[in-house]
Amino acid sequence: MSSDRVLASRRLDVALALVTQGDYAAAADVARAAISADIGWDEAHFTLGDIYERAGEAENAIEAYRQYLMLDPVDRMGGEARLTLLGAAAMRDRLPPDYVRALFDDYAPRFEISLRDRLSYRGPELLLEAVRAHLATMVGPIEVLDLGCGTGLVGEVFGGHFDAIDGIDLSPRMINRARAKGLYRALVAGDIIDMPGDLKADYALVVAADVLNYLGDLAPALRAAKTRMKPGGLMVFSLEHGDVFPYDLGPGQRFRHHERAMDEWLHECGFAVLSDAYGTLRQEKGNPVEGRIMVVKATDGLDILAGAGALLPDPDLLTGQTVH
Template structure:
């Protein structure tokens, strides 16, 4: 079968222009013409699926996304995520790492402008406020591990209150942006569920700002974080709250976690809850995204036996509060 990628690309550009105008029927027709020029082009099939999805043609969208996945089984564009949201694929325990990596590699140059200026993102500030009093009471030096560090927004907020910060992120391009700021001791491109040996141990604080939302089952990430922390160390993180146990995938393609599931994971992985606050993490399509800001303490596991939980001191009991 002959292919003409240049012709297909030109036709797909026209289809995307029609999408911008809201003419989904014409856009789908032109996208099909792009596929006829190059039926092996995975991006054209994914785009056709997106057009059908926007038009409310779920069955056609599902077929297009499935064809995309045949051509790109690594799933760099997130076809399986789309199928899950359409009810045509089983819920996985995390978003595909290759998809997340590609997403943020592409997003890196406009990441901060998009989050700060357009989405009013304030996750790092909320995390800092949640843990500031505990930081003031901690004996130095305070070494921090920033999970899903992105371009370094956490380091900008926490840097003046701690001694050293290391970061890890799936996206090499995000790491490059963070490196340019000169705020980190070590930066590693890697997975937070299986952190490489290049990162240290004995961290007094672990920060996870808007990163656990890309994982469904949080136990692997919590275990990996606990293994890097010193006993009594703190972890502060943000979550999007969900009503489905243990988690579901929201329309923004991020996981939402049920409160009871979080309690079970934290207990299983060696953490006790110090505070659990609610606040607005960012704006999305003009509406606030409400989330939870949790501060937890790493234990050696013995304190988590059923009889010991009741003996926690008053300062270690969960505090219900709301942040604004």
Template structure:
């Protein structure tokens, strides 16, 4: 009799199935006929019976599918006797349980095997549908592999149990296209960076190959020439990766960020002369008590829709001949869009309009890769503006 290996889990996709062998760490993409064969191999049919039942679907193509069946048996995707072999292959697949599958999904995701991770997590969630953590992880992985409907359903089930999760609430906004907020909420950012702070530096500079601070500093240096002794304001300073670039030229380096755990790390790095835990637009709305030669926002305005929210008030805090430098993720939608990642993307034309409307001159607007996300490059716009 033909059966599916016990270690193989299936996930329906738009064009058939994705099958993942949890024991042998192999991913298969099955077209609709292959998917049907795998479904029919349920331990009730031998090859003759399968051929009979498949006749309406494969017609005269049986020879091709008979060969495919041999390959699937050789690969141990399916178990059964191949015509050339009398012995039944032995399935060494271990019994699947939700916890083990979820751990396998984590491990696969760490290795950028996101589709296989999704298939494992989907099965883990099926085995343990009452655990909200399973649903949230399924939402994340469905989201990453672009299965937006499944992500919405999984996040919806999770939020029904955990309605206070500001990050997932925000991601649901991105996935439902219900109109983006003006900027990502403080509650969402605080939650996100409280979780991210302990491994932010390691993750960004290691796995994600983050180089926005160097690239933005390089672009700004061209506009600043040989100027030193600079008073620098770092908006969304985070742990201080951007401050590293500016410290050698800074007479005074001030950092502002709303995430206390991120600011605590910046404080521990001892690079800033002053650090404040505050929301940027609230901070900029204050009457200026000092003026800055450089106002820099590196990878921070990705959390804002209309960039005028920051660029216009920033101008009031600039010293004569000061510059504003910022990076955003480049998008195709003019003026900007909230992407599935929960971050905003911005169109170059929007950047140019906002800068001009703030009475600044665009000294340069470069496009470059500043990091990787699931192995794909993230293209940023680096804007340097003169007063």
């Protein structure tokens, strides 16, 4: 069968324009015409699935997403996550790395305007506020590893308070924008679950601002972080709270984590909780998104078994804390 990508692309542009007008029936007709011009174009199948999903035609959306995945098993556009939210695929333990990389490569030019100006994102500020109270007992130099550093928002907030900060992110385009700020000593493109060997192994502080939401099972990420920390080092991170154990995927394709699951992962990976507070991470469609801000300490395991009162805060202080 012949294919005409140029014709298909023109038709898909028309379909997307019809979506903006809310005419989903006409948009689906034109998207199907785009596929007829180039049946092997994965993006056209994904777009048709999105149109059907917007129109409330779940079964048609499921079929279109499945066709997309047959053409792109790497899943650069996140078809499997869409199927999961539609109840047609099993829950995975993370979003596909290739999808996350492509998503943020595309998002990089407008990332900060979107988060700061439109969504009132203040995750880095909340993390710094949460960890500040625990820094007095730490012996310098305090070097920081920023997990999922993005364009360097954590570097802007944390940079002036510590001796050095390094960053790692899946997206090379996000890394490039962070590098241009001149805040980081080293920046590495890589996966936080499979830490590249050129990162240090004795960071005093690890920061994960709005990155663990893209992972379901957090144990691999916590274990990987600990391998890069000095004994007694601190980790501070944000989470979105979930009521489903151990985690579920929210409508924004971000994982939400159950409190008991988080406690189990931390214990398993050798971390003791120093503080666990709640705060508004950002706005979404005009509504505040509440999250957990946790500060944990890397232990050798013996501290936990011994009770190590110095490592554990008063339980009363862990209940109902709020970061403002």
